[in-house]
Amino acid sequence: MNISTEWSGTVLPERHRDAAQHLPAPRLVIGDKQLSSGSGGVFEHINPSTGEAQAIVPLAGGAEIDAAVQAARAALPIWRDLKPQQRRVLLDRFADLIEARFDEFTAITPLENGICRGTFDIGLRPRVIAWCRYYAGWTDKLDGLVTATPPSECFEFTLPEPYGVIGHIITWNAPMLSLAMKVMPSIAAGNTVVVKPAEFTPFSSQRFVELALEAGIPAGVINVLPGLSSAGEALVRHPGVDKISFTGGPIAAKRIMADASASLKPVLFELGGKSANLIFPDVDLDETAAYCAAFGLSNNGEGCALPTRLIVHESIYETFMERLAAVVQSLPLGDPLDPRSYIGPMVTRAARERVTSMIDEAKAQRAGRLLCGGQRAEGSLANGWFVPPTVFTDIDPNCRIAQQEVFGPVLVGMKFRNEEEAVQLANSTEYGLAAYVQTRDLNIAHRMVRRLQAGTVYVNRATPSANPNSPFGGIGLSGFGREGGKAGLDEFIRLKGVGISVS
Structure with missing residues (x-):
């Protein structure tokens, strides 16, 4: 077969250069700050359709990872202690903004990772919005379970609590879906997050957190820092991070598991497939x-x-x-x-x-x-x-x-x-x-x-x-843990057992 390059889809570099002018200026979003530089250096972002440079991306290093974790920890009691109904209102507003402004993500994606505008809009738009709304709806529906009832001498029940700060290392092939599948259940459960997108795909994640702030979600609840693997390692090893969620390949996952094992930090892996x-x-x-x-x-x-x-x-x-x-x-x-x-x-x-x-x-x-x-x-x-x-x-x-x-x-x-x-x-x-x-x-x-x-x-x-x-999730080299449904929410909840003597 000889795929024709003569049809109307022929790449026009001028069209891409014009579109790239509307990309958001890459930033590291830490709390209420947007930084134009980081200690991890810079990455020259190449347009995958033309091979031309189209942006300089600041990269997080260890210093920025530490600052982001501190911002997430500072925001944790504020976010966790909001009434669930208040968090629900904010997440619903966030989902509304994502739906209303989704054309911005449709414009970003072809330049960011080469995914076709038409297939992204038809295939991923409804899925991303559905995932955001689904987990927004869970915010005020978390409850525990009575585990022992009278005539027992002890009244026992479970109390669902957030882990704390979740580190998310997300994939470049579908960053918006990855954000919806990971960040939304995390914050619905009362956690705060530090997100490390790949250096190839910084724009979607940045716009995502900007819309979260516009919706009224407190600064520091979602922090976004594009970076290389060294930034991911710093995030995994940071003592202020309570759990790691990673989407990627099994080789990187093995390194993450080894780093997390030093502090017995739990991990969630969604890895490759065949x-x-x-x-x-x-x-x-x-x-x-x-x-x-x-x-x-x-x-x-x-x-x-x-x-x-x-x-x-x-x-x-x-x-x-x-x-x-x-x-x-x-x-x-x-x-x-x-x-x-x-x-x-x-x-x-x-x-x-x-x-x-x-x-x-x-x-x-x-x-x-x-x-x-x-x-x-x-x-x-x-x-x-x-x-x-x-x-x-x-x-x-x-x-x-x-x-x-x-x-x-x-x-x-x-x-x-x-x-x-x-x-x-x-x-x-x-x-x-x-x-x-x-x-x-x-x-x-x-x-x-x-x-x-x-x-x-x-x-x-x-x-x-x-x-x-x-x-959704795998076995073997495809990882463990689940994303989606109540199981995906439970990944970011710790159950505390409580017993009260009634004798």
Whole structure:
């Protein structure tokens, strides 16, 4: 396949330069202060579509992390001791502002990480708003449990309390969703937070905290400091931080766990995935191929729970993979500012090189047959970090591209003969974030749900994070802990047991 770069989505550098002028000036937000410099140095932010520098981002170092933690600790008694109904009013107002001003985030995102404006607006806008409103609603509904009743000599109950200061190290591929999933339940429970976004994506987080302050949430409740991994290490090690929540990869998570272990600090990890999508022969081939292509390559393929391993019944395998490739070839690769683009650039040059190196390795090793993609982007797209969407069929299930997270627009297909083989292939990686099943037979669906080793299983085109009521998280190298639902709120609550003698 040769992805055309001649269509209307061709990158126009002038359009990006003009749009970049409207980005917020990067700042470190600590309490009521916005700092234009930090001891961590600076980061030259590169537009992922053009390869041109578009902003200088101040980076937090240890001094700023310490100041932010102190600001969060100072704000903690103020925020924690507000009546729950008062916190609810403020969080509702905050959610109102996010919804009313969401166009600002839609404008920022393509410049920040290359996610296409159209897909972000359609896919993430309703989810972010739903998560914000959901956790705002929990603020005045936290209660304990009576654990012993008369005629016991002791009246016993539980008292839910906030942890204190939560350190959030958030992801760059969907910073707004990460903020909604982490910060909102934290502050709904009465905690204060220090957020470290990636240096690649400082703008969304900064605007998020600015809207929180505009809503009347006290200064210091949310602090935002973009920084390198050294800033994250300082946050994890800080004695004033009571818990760490991290979204990222397992290598970084192991370092965080080691650092947190020095003080036995609890951690919540939402890590990578290599999600399997089991496709049984009773599905509608056209509908399923369209879903697998569009969802598997959504967010430019940069999604931890995307179903990128297609495990297809042998009786429909060849036909299905051909139809899948046809749909993939129809997805427009182009300028993320153009609402018609579906796939934009990778977030950085390094990310693009990692993805293309995995594609090149699979081709060189003949690990599978290339159905489409696999080449470098051409024309104006060659200046940015674009990767044409790629599909391998008959992939070796043990090769690197079938076992490791690619985090780019790459799908791999393999066939199965029976349920036993399907389960074996699906469970053959070290990850366990999500799994997917496509079948009209609910007996098959229920058997697969029980046997698939994943934190979440989605049947028949259900997708992650669509419903904030449902817990989301992984097992194995995909982490532990849950985000979403009451379980996601409980991650940021400590239960105090209370006993009162009544004898």
